[in-house]
Amino acid sequence: MGAVYVIWLRELKRFLRAKSRVIGSLGMPFFFLAILGIGLDRSFRIPGLQDNYIAFVAPGIIGMVLLFSSVISGISVIWDRKFGFLKEMLVAPISRTSIVAGKTLGGTTTAVIQALLMLGVALIVGAKVHSIIGLFISVLFMIIIAASFVGVGLAFASRMEDPHGFQLIINFIIMPIFFLSGAFFPLDNLPQWLKVISLLNPLTYGVDGLRGSLIGLSAFPLIMDFVLLLGFFALMTGVSTYLFARSEA
Amino acid sequence: MEAIITKNLTKRFKDLVAVDNVCLGVGEGKIFGLLGPNGAGKTTLISMLSTLLKPTSGDGWVWGQNIRKDQDRVRRAIGIVFQDPSLDDELTTYENLEFHGRLYGVAREVRRKRIKDLLTLMELADRERAMVKTFSGGMKRRLEIARGLLHYPKVLFLDEPTLGLDPQTRRRIWEYIRNLNEVEKVTIVLTTHYMEEADYLCGRIAIIDHGRIIALDLSQNLKNIVGGDVISLLVLHPQEVAKLLSPFPWIKQVKIHDGVLDLSVEKGEEKIPKIMKIIGGNGLEVRSISLHKPTLEDVFLHFTGKTIREEEGSFTETMRMRMRAWRKR
Numbered sequence: 001m002g003a004v005y006v007i008w009l010r011e012l013k014r015f016l017r018a019k020s021r022v023i024g025s026l027g028m029p030f031f032f033l034a035i036l037g038i039g040l041d042r043s044f045r046i047p048g049l050q051d052n053y054i055a056f057v058a059p060g061i062i063g064m065v066l067l068f069s070s071v072i073s074g075i076s077v078i079w080d081r082k083f084g085f086l087k088e089m090l091v092a093p094i095s096r097t098s099i100v101a102g103k104t105l106g107g108t109t110t111a112v113i114q115a116l117l118m119l120g121v122a123l124i125v126g127a128k129v130h131s132i133i134g135l136f137i138s139v140l141f142m143i144i145i146a147a148s149f150v151g152v153g154l155a156f157a158s159r160m161e162d163p164h165g166f167q168l169i170i171n172f173i174i175m176p177i178f179f180l181s182g183a184f185f186p187l188d189n190l191p192q193w194l195k196v197i198s199l200l201n202p203l204t205y206g207v208d209g210l211r212g213s214l215i216g217l218s219a220f221p222l223i224m225d226f227v228l229l230l231g232f233f234a235l236m237t238g239v240s241t242y243l244f245a246r247s248e249a
Numbered sequence: 250m251e252a253i254i255t256k257n258l259t260k261r262f263k264d265l266v267a268v269d270n271v272c273l274g275v276g277e278g279k280i281f282g283l284l285g286p287n288g289a290g291k292t293t294l295i296s297m298l299s300t301l302l303k304p305t306s307g308d309g310w311v312w313g314q315n316i317r318k319d320q321d322r323v324r325r326a327i328g329i330v331f332q333d334p335s336l337d338d339e340l341t342t343y344e345n346l347e348f349h350g351r352l353y354g355v356a357r358e359v360r361r362k363r364i365k366d367l368l369t370l371m372e373l374a375d376r377e378r379a380m381v382k383t384f385s386g387g388m389k390r391r392l393e394i395a396r397g398l399l400h401y402p403k404v405l406f407l408d409e410p411t412l413g414l415d416p417q418t419r420r421r422i423w424e425y426i427r428n429l430n431e432v433e434k435v436t437i438v439l440t441t442h443y444m445e446e447a448d449y450l451c452g453r454i455a456i457i458d459h460g461r462i463i464a465l466d467l468s469q470n471l472k473n474i475v476g477g478d479v480i481s482l483l484v485l486h487p488q489e490v491a492k493l494l495s496p497f498p499w500i501k502q503v504k505i506h507d508g509v510l511d512l513s514v515e516k517g518e519e520k521i522p523k524i525m526k527i528i529g530g531n532g533l534e535v536r537s538i539s540l541h542k543p544t545l546e547d548v549f550l551h552f553t554g555k556t557i558r559e560e561e562g563s564f565t566e567t568m569r570m571r572m573r574a575w576r577k578r
Contacts, residue, residue, distance in 0.1 A: 006351040084335035091299055092325040092352045243271050 003094040004102045011076065011106025022114065025069055029118055033061045034125060036184065046186060049217055051128055056217070058119070059138075059210035060129035060183025063145065065118045066111050067203055068179055071145040071170050073107030074153020077244070078163045098243040100154060104237065107150035112142045130216050139214035144229045145206040149234025158243040181207045187219065187247075192245065202232040250313075252277045252404050252436040253298065257307035258565075260293050267293040269460035270307065275404075275453075278432050282451030282493060283440040284545065287498075290460035291440035292332055292373060295406050299329050299436075312403045325353070328397030329437075332408040334389055336396075339381035345381060346396055353400035360399075367395040370432065371425060387418035391425065398433060405429075407439040411446060423449055444545040463552045468545065474542045475551050477501070478517030480524065482510040483537040493531055494524070500528060517542070 008185040015022070035238070037054040044053050048115035089099050089239025116139075119127075129135050153170065160166050181203035187195055198204050218225070253275040260268040268290045273280040283291045296302040300312055300320040309316040336345050344363065350360035368374045381389065390410060397405055409417040411425065427450065430437055441447050447454050448468050456464040456471070464471055464562040477478040484490045486509045490501050494512065499520065502513040514520045517540040528535055549555075 002351050002354055010337065010340070010344075010348060014337075017339060083338065084331060084333045085337050087331055088335045089302070089352065091301055091324060091327075091329055092349075093321045093354075094352060135390055167269070184251070 001098075003092070006091070007099060007102025008105040008109065011073075011103065012109055014076075016104075017109040022117075022172065025072075026114060026121070027120060029061050029065045030121060030138045032064065032117075032230045033058065033122060037061075037125065038232055046217075047188075049215075051215060052126065054126045055121070055215050056211070057127045057184060059120035059180070060133055060207050061122065062115050062118050062138075062210055063181060063203055064178055065093055065184055066145045066206070067117045067149055067174055067181075069155040069198040070107050070149040071101075071174055072167070073110060073169075074155075074157035074168055075163055076107075077103065077154060077157035078127075078160060078166055081161065082163065090123070097241055100237075100241045100244050103121050103148060103154060103238070104150050107144060107153065108146040111146035111150070112139070115142045115146070127212050127214075132211045134216070134223070135191065138210050139239070140228070143210040143211060144226065144233055145203070145210075148202065148229060148233040148236050152241040153235065154240035155236065155243050158240065159166060160245040168190040178203055180204070181217070183207050194206050202229065250277045251275065251279075251310075252279075253311050253438065255307065256297070258294070258297060258304055258309050259288075259306045260302060261305040266460050268297065268304075271457075271460075271462055273455055273462060273465060274437060276443050278430075278434055279452050280426070280437045281448050282447040282453050282454040283438065283457055284442065284444070284549075285440075285445040285457035286442050287515060289442075290458045291569055292459075293459060294479070295329070295408050295438070295440060296459070298323075299406060300324055306415045325400070325469055326403045328400065328402035328404070329406040330393045330410060330411065331546050332396045332412060332440075333550070334393065336381050336393060339380070341378050341380055342368070342392055343377045345392065346399055349396045349399050355400050361398055363401075367398055368387070370429065371395045373507055380419055382396060384416075387414050387422065390414065390422060394422075394425065394429070398429065398435065402435060402474065404436045404438065407437060409440055409442070411441070413445065419443075419446070426450055437570045444549070454545070456545075456552060459550075464548065471545065471548045475547045477515045478543070480514055480517050480520060480543040481539045481541060482512070482524070482528075482535055484510060484528070484535055486533065490528060490533060493527065493533070497527075511575055544561060550569040 035055070037057050041053040046053065046056050049056055077086065111190065123129065156169060157166060180198045180201050182198060187198050187204065205220065205228045206216050207227040208220055209222055209229065212225065214220045252419065255271050255273050258268060259266065260272045264346045271294060283294065286511065291456070295575060297304050298309055298316060300316055300323050304317065310417065314322040314326060316323050337501070339350065346364045347360070351538045365374070368377060371394060373391055373395065374390070378385065381392065384392065411422050411448070415421065423446065426427055426437065426439070429435060439450065452467060453465065454468050454471060455462045482490065487505045487508055490510055491505055494500055495503050500512050500514055504511040512524070521538060521540065527540070535549065
């Protein structure tokens, strides 16, 4: 346990010391929120929604922040390998599972912090939160979304040595996940084939859960969203632990 | 007690045998040297002993614990300083040590005191709160050594501890290593391709080349294998001087190469005045004279037929080595 804690603590310290990275990583989602949100607000009506478009898109943008920052956090394994620090952990009398656990907790914490910052920004530019309980439930969703996608990042990072290659591959994967998650538009009216793909996308349930808990508009029951995400989390944690245990320093 | 024992320890990477049937023992409390060129298999051997690599065949024990079966106990018993830096640059000195201490489950009070003591020992106490990225190479290495000792290991592995450091810093690191061997009573295994480093620090030395141990003994015994001292003379007429000196029985061998006269003798420092007298007495002139005591380099040359630098195959290194060798004569 001590090992998990200290690995988490290190991730957090490094995150808090890299302020420029935090601000930079929130830049793109902010422009999406501001430009798309305000730009489409006048010409885009979501059926069944009382609020404006910004309120609809804000949970999607929070989902984007969670997706990007959690998957990218896997890169820390690659940097650790590059700078030799991974060896320091691998030669210590701790299990590889506790390294993965520490990294997962660290990546989750930093992603959720960024998501909360984004939520704050969204509220300033006009998004809404309908209830305090909803806010708490949304944090639960943030945690499970982040924890699952940190697993995706760690799984790739376990097998890669080049940080730039990692970033390219990750972008290639997260873009479709993001655009087909219902972050920008409701999935109801999509053509059948695109709808099927969206329903296979785990982030769809994440965005739906966030939207349901924050503004009370969701396509599925929240509990279903959460259980499906829990399943995805279990799967990704298993995969990342398996791959990391077999990786080399 | 033997701190480390290996039996036919072997590591094969595809078609390369990196470590080839290595058998050795390291006594408790000693400084043991693994000397060999880059790529000889030193790091692979250490990686196996520190459980980072699984042996292909053979076996090994560190502090009585088997490196295949008792990995966790081996890890608890050892500290290691890797060849390449392995610090977190974005943490402070204290945080790096704190991280290590928690990772090894060192209790809080013990950890605090231990960190203070080790930083004092390695003369880094005033840098406790400094970011590691501001450190010089020598300071980083000292911090890594401190970190390796934090959890009271029985055996400390130092993989090329002075690689890439300037000569003064290297000297200082040597002093630290000697000092902590005495103060901490820790057994040290160090790898190096610097002859003078192995010679200065180590008791027993294993010379390793292409994964095999080709010689293993005390440094002095290894040097005795090679033979006595060599006196090199630069004279105007080497042939004549050679003829003049050959009859003396205490000169075992006379060789001329590149206009330089090499004499094999014992206790070279006592023979130099005699030789000067003989040559001067015959009206000949000595331009320069030098004495060369056998080094581990000669031992390596003796066993492999090449110098350790040539082995590394770097042209500039080889040239530099030749220049230095030439200047020594």
